[in-house]
Each structure stands twice: as C-alpha cells, then as structure tokens.
Amino acid sequence: MIDTKYFLKGFKSIKGVGSPAIALGASFVAIGALLKNLGFSIQESIFSTFLTYALPGSLVMAESMLIGASLINIFIAVWLVNARLYPMTVALMPLLMHENQPRWKYYLSCHFIAVSSWLIMKDNYENIEKENRIDFWIGIGTATWSVAIFSTVVGYAASDFLNKDMLIGLAIINPIYFICMMIGAMKTIQISLSVILGAILGPAFYFFSPEWSILFGGFFAGTIAFFIGEKK
C-alpha cells in the first residue's frame, strides 16, 4: 500500500540542517499555551492540531472565540486565512500524481499540506521518481504533523512556565524559518519575482482590507510574476 522505504525517507526530513522541527515545534508550543489560556482541555488541544494542522487557522479560531464570533463567522474567517492552501495544493499535487497510485492517498494526504511540509517537498521532489513521490510525501507529512501534535502537548503543559519574553522569542522563529526557506527556493525568475512581489503587495493591500490582503496581494503578485517569467 505505502512503500516503507520512501515513507521513511520522507519521514527523516525532520532531521538535519534543513529540519523544520524547531520552527514547527516553536509555533505549536505557542499554540498549545494559547489554547490552554483559552480554556481548552488537553484532549481538545490535541484534537485541534490533529484535525486542523494549519497555524494561521488555529490562531484565527482562537481570536474568534475570544470575541465570541458566531460559527458561520468562524468558518469564513478560517477559510479566508487558509485559502492559500488551495494554490499550494494545486502547485504540489500534479507533481505527485501517478496512475499506479490509488486516489485516496491524494485526498487523505492533502491534509498534510502546510507551509513547512510543502516547502520541503518542493525542495526535494526532483530526487524521487514520480511513482514514489506520494509515499515520500506521506512520510514528510506524517513527520511534520507528529511534531506539531507533540509540540502542542508540550506547550499546553509548559504554559505556566512560559513568560512573555519567551513567547515573543517563540513567535519569531516561524517567520524567520519561512523567510530563509523562501530565499532558498528563489531559483527561477518566476519564483523569485513571486516571492519579492508577494512580500511587497501583501502588506500594501493590508491598508485596503486586512482580511483580503493576503489573497489579493498574492493573486496580483503571482500573476504579474507569471507573465513576466513567461515572456523571458
């Protein structure tokens, strides 16, 4: 069903110099502490990371609960902030699809799509034959997802010991990891332009609409980068 050799190869991506474990761990430790302060039980906190596994979505859920938003408003707010997962999935799955592999693997493993696992897969897929990429991906996904769940538990347990300065330190780790990963990924004109324009237009659109800034900024930046790159 799942080729163990490639699964383990993917799973081992959490080790080494490019490891996402620290960045991922740091942010989910902060989430664990946040959920505890919100009144979640340990089971509920685990359940949340287990089912959602997308950091901005969990943060929006927490913020919405604090202000007592309705369920439909929570759904819309989370959907908006996590809609970036749509282009990410479309930009990843065609690389993994192979006729010899069953469809359920794709529909189940898309749950593992998050920024860190996605960037690792994008960085490594060329080294794996196409037929085996999905098993390699499931390995990466299982590893990063496990780190997230484990770190949520750690954060929940440690929340009383985490002071304000430590939480600030934890909060910067994830963006720094992503910035470095993105710089490392800037190998073609299209990707470099996408990253640079996205980083400029995203915050620029924030002045018009904070909720839509990421989607609008990302859409215009990516489309401009695409056309410039295609002309070369």
Added chain:
Amino acid sequence: MTSNIVIVIIITSLATYLSRFLGVVSAEKIKETSKMFRWFNCLAYSTLAALIARIVIFPSGSLSEIDYLIRFIVVILSVVVFYLTKKNLVYPTLFSAIILSLFSSYL
C-alpha cells in the same frame, strides 16, 4: 470535552480542509508541464510571501509588542546568519528567538 469547543474545532478543520480538498480536485486536471501549473506555482509562492510579510510587518499577538524597527533588524540579521552558515536553517531560527527574547527583556 466541552461540546461547544469541539464544534468550533470541527468547523475550523472543515474550513481548512476545504481548500486542500478542492486543490486536489483541481490538480487532477492540471499537468505539471502546463502553463496553468506554472501560474499556480507563482500564486502559491506569492501568497506565502504575502502571508509571511504580513506576520512580520503587521503581527498579531505577542510579536506586536516589539517595535517594528527591532523586528526588521532581527529579520536582516537572521538572513545574514542563514548565508554565513551556508544556508543552514537551524542556526538562524535559534538565533532569532534568542536575540528577540533578549531585546524584549532589556529594551
């Protein structure tokens, strides 16, 4: 578990899975050599860059207590560490957390 919290968790996870699911549905019809694929690839990277830039420039939560100039300096220094350590990802991330915690305690 409190039923209310459980419902919120399920709503959050459905709202999140929706984009992933629709992504796979669309991906079934898109070849990796097509223009459409390259466009979505650009959109994915630009949206991520927009998200990360927003987290650093307009943070919510604990990062917002730090002056934007300090955040900016920490980002630049961490990228320098990233290059100095031949693109190692562990050093710049640890460095950023330690230096920002220190800035936060002593400034």
